[in-house]
Amino acid sequence: MEPCGGGGRLGELRREAAEYYRGHRVPQRVEEALNALFPLCPADLYGALANYFSTFSKAPVICKLAGRKVLDGVGKPTLEVEIYCTVKNYEKRICSAIMSSHSHVPENASPEINEGDEKERSDSVATAVEWVNESLNAVLRDLKPTDQCEVDKMLGEYFRKKVEEKKIQKEEEEATAPLSCAPSAVALSGKKKAAKPGKKMSSTERTIPPAEPIEPVLCGSLAIGGTSLAVAKAGATINHIPLYLHIALLKYNQDSPKEMTLPHPMITLLNCEKFSPAKLKLVKEVMLIPPAQLSLKQPSPQLADNKKGKAPNTGKKAPLPPLKRVSHLGCLITGWDNLEQPLLLMQTACNNIGLELGTDMYLAINCAAHELMDYVKGKYEILTGTFKSPDEMVDVYVELINKFPSIIALVDPLRKEDRQQWSNICCALGSKCYLIAEDAAANISKLKIDQSTNVPMCSGVVLKYINQTKVSDLIEFTGLLDGQRHITILGSPDGESSDDSLVDLAVGLGARFIKLGGLSRGERVTKYNRLLAIEEELAKNRTLRSEANFEFTDFAEETQPEKELSDVIPPPAQDSLPPQLSQPALQVHSLPAQLPDNNTLT
CATH class of the missing domain: 3.20.20.120 (Enolase-like C-terminal domain)
Structure with a gap:
């Protein structure tokens, strides 16, 4: 047997093992050679060698996103995002995150409004699942889950692109739509009673600021928040720390x-x-x-x-x-x-x-x-x-x-x-x-x-x-x-x-x-x-x-x-x-x- 060191047979085996931990398959002959060279070595020595060689391994990267429709606590559809990473050459499921559903529909809304909200929610979840499984799956592949800023930057760019596409689509629809007479009066949000024609408004009524319109939510936007949260959980899991500490480190520039x-x-x-x-x-x-x-x-x-x-x-x-x-x-x-x-x-x-x-x-x-x-x-x-x-x-x-x-x-x-x-x-x-x-x-x-x-x-x-x-x-x-x-x-x-x-x-x-x-x-x-x-x-x-x-x-x-x-x-x-x-x-x-x-x- 040649002496331990950087040269000779053992040195070759060390280099080949290091290559394995960099992401390449270890040849079967290397495993056989190790068993032949160290037949009586205790298991902890092999563990020490594995820990040593793991320092040369690539950092885990995102290899796949999986989105699916699930139900929240009140039975409403919402989005779950799963994160898979390549860890030491193997694909591994790291974690998942479920987004909470949110609605601006008031408590006393009519059945027609509630029905419309249900349809809008269902369409949004379906679109979000499609975004995660297709577009975002490709956009975030090979990114490190520990690099939250880069991931969120990519998500933000993707969302802005979708907003612009929606805007262009809306302009085209308005350009091709037939002209129609606009209604003479539009009910304000939260209005309880209709004003009678010809009724003179008091000074208080004239000065009350109207309610700001509810900001429209882009169909499928759940995918952005759900993916960002899932990546944050994956980053905490990769770093072997709880999520709250991972968030604190991100907020205070890695200063614990x-x-x-x-x-x-x-x-x-x-x-x-x-x-x-x-x-x-x-x-x-x-x-x-x-x-x-x-x-x-x-x-x-x-x-x-x-x-x-x-x-x-x-x-x-x-x-x-x-x-x-x-x-x-x-x-x-x-x-x-x-x-x-x-x-x-x-x-x-x-x-x-x-x-x-x-x-x-x-x-x-x-x-x-x-x-x-x-x-x-x-x-x-x-x-x-x-x-x-x-x-x-x-x-x-x-x-x-x-x-x-x-x-x-x-x-x-x-x-x-x-x-x-x-x-x-x-x-x-x-x-x-x-x-x-x-x-x-x-x-x-x-x-x-x-x-x-x-x-x-x-x-x-x-x-x-x-x-x-x-x-x-x-x-x-x-x-x-x-x-x-x-x-x-x-x-x-x-x-x-x-x-x-x-x-x-x-x-x-x-x-x-x-x-x-x-x-x-x-x-x-x-x-x-x-x-x-x-x-x-x-x-x-x-x-x-x-x-x-x-x-x-x-x-x-x-x-x-x-x-x-x-x-x-x-x-x-x-x-x-x-x-x-x-x-x-x-x-x-x-x-x-x-x-x-x-x-x-x-």
Whole structure:
């Protein structure tokens, strides 16, 4: 036997083995020669040799995409994307991602509108499957799944090409279509009543800003978001790290964070049916938020001290309306006759289990004000037959927060078109609670293109991973929000699946809150379980950082020039993403440990 070294028979075998790990088949004679040369070598030596030669192997690359139609948690069709990579000369399935379905159809839509939405959704999923299996399969072949920026760049170029093709097709159809008489009047989105001919409009009606048209969604756009998310999951799998850490490394330019925070869950307890016989329309969701310093698994101190698990019931009782059904958000749907009923019910329920609102738990209200506007009257219908102008709505919310200081977040208290009223409510309540834009926020991809938040003055924005949104879009946009002292809330769309990637995205992006719905549907409970698992993992690694208090922004301290510029976010630098937080531009107030006991109505 020749001595070990770079020359001779053994050196030749080493070179041939290295060639194998570079992507070539190893000749059978090499395997036979190794067995002959090292018949008595232990198995761990062969493992060491394999590990050594694997350092010369090619990095895994994408070899195939597979798209298919699947069903989400409410039985609606949506898209699943599978990623296959070439790993050490073998094709291997790495992971898959399921996109959540999303719909802009309101709750009280007619059967004809719902039927049209179902057909549009089915066509979009079918087109997305075709894009993934054909075009995108060829576009992304041989790209590294760890190179998220390059993958998303290719996806963006492909999507822009499809948008341009659609535009040209539409222009050709309009050019060849026969001329027809345009209708004399077009109903505004959300309009409840038709204006009578010849009726003179009041000054309020003339000045109310009309609703912005819903941005059209290109048929098949699910393929872009689904593929980008699947590639991100594949990159995390290839690097042998969890997805949330992979996202954090992408956001902070591969600089591993020493500590990470968990987003605070917004847990939906009640879904208030706006179109039921009940009178209340102002509240869509009542959500529970645990204290900032409380672990997700940690019980409340009061519960541990109270032997019976009950506390004296103080305050007025609210009658519980009949429970109807469980919503797609995973919570009970009920109807109410006034604003105080659901809030007093929450107060009573917390008291009965030994919790005190404002200390042990806090509330958030999703107002969904865009669903309330009567465009004939130019006012919001907050109760059946009770209307408030945009300016009067600000006073309504000021009175609400003064009576119920345990409410620390209002979601969509106004339409995004009422920008002056958003500024007014931020100055009036910004130091007491979060004013959050959900429907009032534009599409993430459009925000990225415009390099502007395109939202009214607010405390933060709810972002949803839907349609053509890419992982790079989320990373860039949340970096911009961080730099402007806006908080980020990751929200789940209407039709969720069992894919729990949204939680990893929220943790990796450093979102302040995560809005997942209730705890009564499996596809939503799965995400809460994932949040618990990440908390346990971070605590075990000693990288979990908890926040002491909620912090609110005092918008009233801003100067007028700062107010004018607060809605516009400058474009990021090309060579790096923005830091996690810039120097505070606004005065920040922490939530007091004990709120005044003023939760009962007079």
